[in-house]
Amino acid sequence: MAHDGLVMGVDIGTTSTKAIVYDAEGRVLAKASAGYPLYTDAPAAAEQDADEVLAGVMQAIAEAAQTSGQADAIRWLSVSAAMHSVLPVDERGRPLTRALTWADSRGQRQAEAIRADAGHGLYLRTGTPIHPMSPLVKLCWLREAEPDVFRRAARFISLKEYVLYHWFGEYLVDHSIASATGLFNLRRRAWDDEALAVAGVRPDRLSALEPTTRVLTGMRPEAVRALGLSPGVSVVIGASDGVLANLGVAAIHPGVAAATLGTSGAARLVVDRPLTDGEGRTFCYALTEDRWVIGGSTNSAGIILRWVRDHVGLEEPGGAGDEAHAGYHRLVAMAESVPPGSDGLVFLPFLAGERAPYWNADARGVYFGLSLQHTRAHLVRAACEGVLLQLKNVIQSLTDLAGPLREVRAGGGVMRHAWWQRTMADVMDIPVVVPDDYESSCWGAAALAWYAVGVWDRLERVEETVSLQTRLEPDPGRARVYAAAMERFRRLYGALTNEFSALAADRDRTPAELGGD
Numbered sequence: 001m002a003h004d005g006l007v008m009g010v011d012i013g014t015t016s017t018k019a020i021v022y023d024a025e026g027r028v029l030a031k032a033s034a035g036y037p038l039y040t041d042a043p044a045a046a047e048q049d050a051d052e053v054l055a056g057v058m059q060a061i062a063e064a065a066q067t068s069g070q071a072d073a074i075r076w077l078s079v080s081a082a083m084h085s086v087l088p089v090d091e092r093g094r095p096l097t098r099a100l101t102w103a104d105s106r107g108q109r110q111a112e113a114i115r116a117d118a119g120h121g122l123y124l125r126t127g128t129p130i131h132p133m134s135p136l137v138k139l140c141w142l143r144e145a146e147p148d149v150f151r152r153a154a155r156f157i158s159l160k161e162y163v164l165y166h167w168f169g170e171y172l173v174d175h176s177i178a179s180a181t182g183l184f185n186l187r188r189r190a191w192d193d194e195a196l197a198v199a200g201v202r203p204d205r206l207s208a209l210e211p212t213t214r215v216l217t218g219m220r221p222e223a224v225r226a227l228g229l230s231p232g233v234s235v236v237i238g239a240s241d242g243v244l245a246n247l248g249v250a251a252i253h254p255g256v257a258a259a260t261l262g263t264s265g266a267a268r269l270v271v272d273r274p275l276t277d278g279e280g281r282t283f284c285y286a287l288t289e290d291r292w293v294i295g296g297s298t299n300s301a302g303i304i305l306r307w308v309r310d311h312v313g314l315e316e317p318g319g320a321g322d323e324a325h326a327g328y329h330r331l332v333a334m335a336e337s338v339p340p341g342s343d344g345l346v347f348l349p350f351l352a353g354e355r356a357p358y359w360n361a362d363a364r365g366v367y368f369g370l371s372l373q374h375t376r377a378h379l380v381r382a383a384c385e386g387v388l389l390q391l392k393n394v395i396q397s398l399t400d401l402a403g404p405l406r407e408v409r410a411g412g413g414v415m416r417h418a419w420w421q422r423t424m425a426d427v428m429d430i431p432v433v434v435p436d437d438y439e440s441s442c443w444g445a446a447a448l449a450w451y452a453v454g455v456w457d458r459l460e461r462v463e464e465t466v467s468l469q470t471r472l473e474p475d476p477g478r479a480r481v482y483a484a485a486m487e488r489f490r491r492l493y494g495a496l497t498n499e500f501s502a503l504a505a506d507r508d509r510t511p512a513e514l515g516g517d
Contacts, residue, residue: 007077103133298391
């Protein structure tokens with residue numbers, strides 16, 4: 001279908017917003033990004049200032065528009081965003097606190113209480129595991145820990161909703177972001193009455209639900225001017241970053257999964273109906289009205305590798321920029337000097353607790369099998385392998401639910417190195433395909449926009465735009481080594497589950513209670 005405009009995909013992430021201008025063939029015409037802080041002032045807290053995020057979003061969009069030299073031709077914005085944030089605002093839309101992000105885990109006690117009561121039924125209806133990341137759990141924590149804030153809040157919204165409110169003066173949430181709250185009934189596409197009762201909120205304290213393809217018009221003139229766009233610009237409300245990452249690499253068919261290793265990691269698969277797991281291992285979030293994404297997110301990715309770089313692999317902690325990249329290249333070189341399987345050394349990469357498939361915030365990191373033959377290089381390789389073994393755990397959950405995979409499309413900053421691509425194929429024992437574009441959520445948002453506004457007649461047109469850089473087949477010998485390592489990995493986790501809980505209990509006790517001075 002002919003058209004005369006451009007689209008900008010906007011991805012509101014945890015530490016930065018990226019904005020990329022595309023044409024309908026997926027060609028990148030301009031890009032920009034803007035960062036903002038993540039506040040971790042209190043134990044287990046991970047918060048953001050909503051106005052700092054809003055300023056970052058505005059800056060990235062304005063810079064991308066200006067850099068393109070075609071700001072007047074940008075007819076649509078389409079918005080991707082990180083999931084699970086909660087921001088209480090007053091009746092005038094002003095934040096009452098910082099936003100609680102997905103990484104905020106202060107609701108562990110509330111999550112345990114919900115799981116012990118109505119947790120599994122809530123999960124089966126909403127598709128969101130009962131975990132401190134979930135806004136359902138965050139609302140319960142906020143109600144107990146900050147009762148005055150909870151009482152004063154006119155609305156509880158996400159950071160994406162805060163941006164849309166400033167653009168349009170309305171509280172709107174897409175089905176995808178809503179389906180990651182633990183408050184949204186997947187099959188009814190409405191707020192879930194029991195979940196709302198558990199959270200202690202009424203529907204009028206949440207935003208109006210909209211399909212991910214809803215096109216919003218009438219942006220406030222002052223917002224249009226600040227963004228440097230034409231007055232007629234429209235906004236496709238879009239979806240969450242996870243589901244759009246699948247769309248951005250055209251992983252939308254049965255048997256084709258998307259896996260990302262960035263700061264955190266995830267594996268996801270598109271299905272044609274809401275699909276939840278009897279064991280509660282996976283999430284299920286909306287992409288469009290007839291497509292859903294099942295998957296699991298893991299804390300065990302770049303955050304672990306940064307720790308390994310700074311405290312295990314290198315004698316001096318890594319810096320930033322080129323220095324940091326050089327540090328990661330040195331890690332890979334060390335890992336390559338050791339045989340697959342790290343001579344029997346296994347690493348459980350749970351330094352930050354874990355999400356899928358265990359959903360255990362108490363889990364902690366373990367090196368197992370250390371001997372005198374093991375060197376610093378063994379420690380590095382075992383840690384890298386541990387990250388991939390844990391991602392395979394997530395992949396296994398998907399295959400249990402939806403059947404075998406024929407390929408995994410891999411992205412994220414970690415996957416730019418050939419060693420990681422090759423080792424992922426061996427660990428997964430599945431062909432790994434690497435797309436050219438690593439900003440898959442931005443392109444996924446743009447692709448959804450082309451479909452929503454009718455430039456594309458079907459979502460599958462995205463396949464014509466995705467360039468696949470590399471395909472790596474697993475090596476049978478190395479795959480057998482990792483299959484054995486995977487079995488040991490799982491046995492170790494099972495054997496240590498009670499010890500993780502005991503360690504967490506000890507952390508909460510005073511020295512006197514532990515028998516100390």
